[in-house]
Amino acid sequence: MLDTSVFKKLAHNDTGAARDHQGGIVIPKALAEFFPPLPETPSPGNPTVDARLTAELFVDGVRVGNVETRYQHQTWGGTRSAERRLTDNLGALRNEAIEHDIVLFTKDLTDDTYIQIHLLRQGSPEYEKLNNQIGTSRWGPVDPENPPVSLTQIEDAERYLNATADEPPTVFGGPRPTSETRTVRKARDRAFRNKVLAQYQFRCAFTGRRFVSPLSCKTVGLDAAHVIPVHANGSDHPANGLPLTKELHWAFDRGLLGVNTDRTILVPESVAALGGNEFLKNLNGVAIREADNPSLRVHEEAFNWHRLNVLVN
Structure with missing residues (x-):
């Protein structure tokens, strides 16, 4: 899921026209908060830290490359102030740029x-x-009104999710704070997804499927569904979460299938009888996959609520 964007108006040294300058684009400290995380902070004993990123490059809306680039935070052996920079394999974009162009x-x-x-x-x-x-x-x-999720918000959300998962399972979390921003919600959704998917070996709980992108070899195409949705005061405890492929998440949220008391998939007869629902029909009676940690498996109260309030007749 792509976040919202940040921009930088390029300096001359960010472009391919710069001479006698280390290739790459300098990332201002104010933007680094919205970039992917680095493993640690530079120190005298470790003056450069970096991460390898898969970058898709676009020039005026046309894709010009899919490359591996290096995002680094360096101090030149501790002799200069730390600087963040994207380097490696950006020529297809930098060579088309001049000073004052804008990158997103x-x-x-x-x-x-x-x-x-x-x-x-x-x-x-x-x-x-x-x-x-x-x-x-x-x-x-x-968009200053809808900024990207910051690293601080991501870290806060992960601490919140880990603390929530350590508590006894609860499927209702109470009303969301009225002060909760969209970015905080996105950060918590990210932490919830990561926690839930990891418990199921990054596979759909109903089919065992997963999809892997060749761009970065990371699992994509899976959602972490709140069994009791957020709008119904469903909690962010993993015991209220289920990893599903996107189409099954859609079907689950609309009550086209649910889960029986014996932890098997339930497809109502009215759904199974409709042409085009053969895939769902074949899932009826199949045992669901369970979370590795028994205390984080979906609580029966959540499935009961879904059967009573969402599953179609």
Whole structure:
């Protein structure tokens, strides 16, 4: 799931026209909070830390490359102030750029090794629109009202989810705080997804399927469904979570299938009788996969609620 984007107006040294300068794009500290995480912070004993990212490169909306790039935080052996930079294999984008062009960086909330980089060149309609919007700003969120999820919010959400998972299973969490922002919600959804999917070996609980992208070899195509949804005060405890492929998540949320008291899939006769639902019909009576940790398996109260309130007759 792609997050919202941040932008940077390029300096001359960020472009392929720069001479006698280490290749790459400098990432301002203010933008690093919205980038994929690095494993640690530079120190005298470890002056450069980095992560390998799969980057899809676009120039004026046209994809020009799918590359492995290096995101690093370096101090040149501790002799200079730390600087964050994207380097390696960005020539297809940097060689098309000139000073004052704009790049957009968009991370994936479900894959910390993937990023999209879009170059908007001066004179293009997209550049002119964004340039008028940002005014004199050199970098920042494209939409300040809906910024990307920050690393701090991700860390807070992971601590929250881990603490929640350590508590006795509960499937109702009470009303969401009215002050909870969209970015906090996205961070918690990310932490919930990661916790739930890991318990099921990154496979769908109903089919055992998973899908792996060759771009980064990370599992994609799986959601973590809240059995009792958030709008019904469903909790973020993993005992209220189920990994499902996207189409089965859609069907589960609309009551086209549920789970019996014996932990097998239940497809109502009215659903199974409809043409086009043969796949669902064949799932009827199949035992669901369970979380590795028994205390994190979906609580029966959650499945009961779903049968009573969501499953169609």
